[in-house]
Amino acid sequence: MTKDLFQPTHPIPSPRTVDEALAWIRLLRSRRVGVSTFFRLLDEHGTAEAALEALPEVAKAAGVKDYAPCPEHVAEDEYRRAQMAGAKMICWGSPDYPTLLSEIPDPPPFFWAMGDETLLHSPIIALIGARNASSIGTRMARKLANELGEAGFTVISGLARGIDTVAHEAALKTGKTIAVMAGGVDVIYPKENTDLAEDIARDGLRISEMPPGVTPQARHFPRRNRLISGLARAAVVVEAAAKSGSLLTARNALDQGRDVLAIPGHPFDARAYGCNMLIRDGAALVRNAADVIEAIGPAISSTTSDAKTPADDASAAAPQAGTRDKRTLAETAKLHGQILSRLGSCPLAEDQLIRDIGQSHGLGSQQILPELVNLELDGRITRQAGGLLSKPS
Amino acid sequence: MTKDLFQPTHPIPSPRTVDEALAWIRLLRSRRVGVSTFFRLLDEHGTAEAALEALPEVAKAAGVKDYAPCPEHVAEDEYRRAQMAGAKMICWGSPDYPTLLSEIPDPPPFFWAMGDETLLHSPIIALIGARNASSIGTRMARKLANELGEAGFTVISGLARGIDTVAHEAALKTGKTIAVMAGGVDVIYPKENTDLAEDIARDGLRISEMPPGVTPQARHFPRRNRLISGLARAAVVVEAAAKSGSLLTARNALDQGRDVLAIPGHPFDARAYGCNMLIRDGAALVRNAADVIEAIGPAISSTTSDAKTPADDASAAAPQAGTRDKRTLAETAKLHGQILSRLGSCPLAEDQLIRDIGQSHGLGSQQILPELVNLELDGRITRQAGGLLSKPS
Numbered sequence: 001m002t003k004d005l006f007q008p009t010h011p012i013p014s015p016r017t018v019d020e021a022l023a024w025i026r027l028l029r030s031r032r033v034g035v036s037t038f039f040r041l042l043d044e045h046g047t048a049e050a051a052l053e054a055l056p057e058v059a060k061a062a063g064v065k066d067y068a069p070c071p072e073h074v075a076e077d078e079y080r081r082a083q084m085a086g087a088k089m090i091c092w093g094s095p096d097y098p099t100l101l102s103e104i105p106d107p108p109p110f111f112w113a114m115g116d117e118t119l120l121h122s123p124i125i126a127l128i129g130a131r132n133a134s135s136i137g138t139r140m141a142r143k144l145a146n147e148l149g150e151a152g153f154t155v156i157s158g159l160a161r162g163i164d165t166v167a168h169e170a171a172l173k174t175g176k177t178i179a180v181m182a183g184g185v186d187v188i189y190p191k192e193n194t195d196l197a198e199d200i201a202r203d204g205l206r207i208s209e210m211p212p213g214v215t216p217q218a219r220h221f222p223r224r225n226r227l228i229s230g231l232a233r234a235a236v237v238v239e240a241a242a243k244s245g246s247l248l249t250a251r252n253a254l255d256q257g258r259d260v261l262a263i264p265g266h267p268f269d270a271r272a273y274g275c276n277m278l279i280r281d282g283a284a285l286v287r288n289a290a291d292v293i294e295a296i297g298p299a300i301s302s303t304t305s306d307a308k309t310p311a312d313d314a315s316a317a318a319p320q321a322g323t324r325d326k327r328t329l330a331e332t333a334k335l336h337g338q339i340l341s342r343l344g345s346c347p348l349a350e351d352q353l354i355r356d357i358g359q360s361h362g363l364g365s366q367q368i369l370p371e372l373v374n375l376e377l378d379g380r381i382t383r384q385a386g387g388l389l390s391k392p393s
Numbered sequence: 394m395t396k397d398l399f400q401p402t403h404p405i406p407s408p409r410t411v412d413e414a415l416a417w418i419r420l421l422r423s424r425r426v427g428v429s430t431f432f433r434l435l436d437e438h439g440t441a442e443a444a445l446e447a448l449p450e451v452a453k454a455a456g457v458k459d460y461a462p463c464p465e466h467v468a469e470d471e472y473r474r475a476q477m478a479g480a481k482m483i484c485w486g487s488p489d490y491p492t493l494l495s496e497i498p499d500p501p502p503f504f505w506a507m508g509d510e511t512l513l514h515s516p517i518i519a520l521i522g523a524r525n526a527s528s529i530g531t532r533m534a535r536k537l538a539n540e541l542g543e544a545g546f547t548v549i550s551g552l553a554r555g556i557d558t559v560a561h562e563a564a565l566k567t568g569k570t571i572a573v574m575a576g577g578v579d580v581i582y583p584k585e586n587t588d589l590a591e592d593i594a595r596d597g598l599r600i601s602e603m604p605p606g607v608t609p610q611a612r613h614f615p616r617r618n619r620l621i622s623g624l625a626r627a628a629v630v631v632e633a634a635a636k637s638g639s640l641l642t643a644r645n646a647l648d649q650g651r652d653v654l655a656i657p658g659h660p661f662d663a664r665a666y667g668c669n670m671l672i673r674d675g676a677a678l679v680r681n682a683a684d685v686i687e688a689i690g691p692a693i694s695s696t697t698s699d700a701k702t703p704a705d706d707a708s709a710a711a712p713q714a715g716t717r718d719k720r721t722l723a724e725t726a727k728l729h730g731q732i733l734s735r736l737g738s739c740p741l742a743e744d745q746l747i748r749d750i751g752q753s754h755g756l757g758s759q760q761i762l763p764e765l766v767n768l769e770l771d772g773r774i775t776r777q778a779g780g781l782l783s784k785p786s
Contacts, residue, residue, distance in 0.1 A: 136659055267657070280678050287660035
């Protein structure tokens, strides 16, 4: 399914009965229905029930024969299993749904939450790092999580080995923590984190958009990671090697408009590659929790007053206090557009491109260069021999 | 003597005879005559001889009784000793005097040079680091100096133990190097660098503004360091602990309008403090020579065509190609002025100041904050409890 940002034309009411909730589950779990299609169908048909009825016809019109939506018993199983695990369904449009998460391009229509769901509305910071973290990286994650907890922040991470584990452990000591599971909210992975996961469900919060009972697979992790940064005000990258998952997660957080901060390391340390690169590209260099707070502002809870819908306008979806470079992020998106509009299929010299953009928009090469790197990493531009840039063919 | 930037009203001719050279030496070595006074006297009296004649009267008018200029034989001794060491006198206003050095606030009227003086007009990069460097810092300095030498840069440093030593050694292998001596150009310190210093005088260049024969003392080092950064297009800080001399040298280089680049390190490494702080304040993060070259441009020699004088206007003193953030530096100076003009004797809240400056000049806090830190480090603003800023009383 595509990941286009879909803006419905009128508010989407969250489910008020178990039957409505079951219809939401059925619709989202139906074949070929992703986040974007879910919201589009709901917008067109008013309710999930109506969308489910229309679905076979919609599929037929799209050339898909013999289409059947997700069977009712599958949705009922998911709902029952969640009930047994003590998990609550948090639906788009309800006051329980976190505002920041509603602003990402592909917010989950609903997710399962086990534990203290009020944490979804606390000031959240993501800690990002590798499973095979170095000892200095692990120490840093522990110290950061501890200090951020003391400062009133909730630390969010992925319950993986390494950085995630120590971040959750340390945050539980001084504050609160949220674990976003790649599989079902009741499926603990890795097994050695069972005690930790149970502590988190008691004193913190575990969430997942997958059906309970699902075993996590590699392909689930990137989707899961978008929730970690999507729920957070900022993401702190503790350690990230070249081409690592952590670096990818950081790039995705940037795409979501999140502040990305990074702990530097010596260039001779391969695990510092990603963080140093992010800092070169404009991420704030942070050495401790105080630097994080200086960069993003103190811990102030988001309001939970209004149920939001994707139809709310941009001002309603205003960022939280403390995201100082919001303006720059908007400008960055604009700059990306300007760069891409100048690149046709015919390659252009990087110098020339920088000069052109610089002259027409009053920008220096130091502002343009990192964005060229970002676009290249995103696969939106291709670098050829001799410093020539082009759009990918 | 004061260090005010003095702009003479007409060109100062460099000495053309030994007698004129001796008069320059006598004038500069006279009691109470520093760089600024030297240029002011020369401007007022036309020649060093005339200035020397007028000096007792000038001193008397300033309330100094029984003033006598430097005796002739002292100047003759300095000149003779330099001749014996094979050192050449490089005078302000001569084509041999390096352009970049002529642009610092307190350029030496002359200095002694032993070796390949054409290096003064090559593209120069300073490597800055501690005497008690870590092993990783030493390795980095060696690698950087090697790669910068290969890329056509001359590496300048201070012949001290640690980073300086390996930088000179590595640069000699692939390129060229300049050592700026804190004592006389013929006085090698530390002794264990005797072979290296001799190699530098043969294949590179040693310079000093002190009279030959002078043993270096602690108070000489800061003055010497201004020549290292003054001759360089950019300064790369390899390692710098908190409150270290290296950090001070970096700040001075910034004051000279030089690009300052820094190698990051992990925050748990105390020797990374200075570099991480510089990067937070806006210095480019560099991981290798390629990053240095990306930041400042490739190695292109400065022209040696025109004899410059302090009376030359700003356009004649244009920076070399590659100093990309010249505009930003000018803007920074302007921003400093705007900040200081808003601070009276009555303390002002930092937030308020940032908001005021931001609104009237369209700047974000991320642009203003580092400059507040710089001004504080320079002692030009004072930080009080509760985030209040004021001018020092």
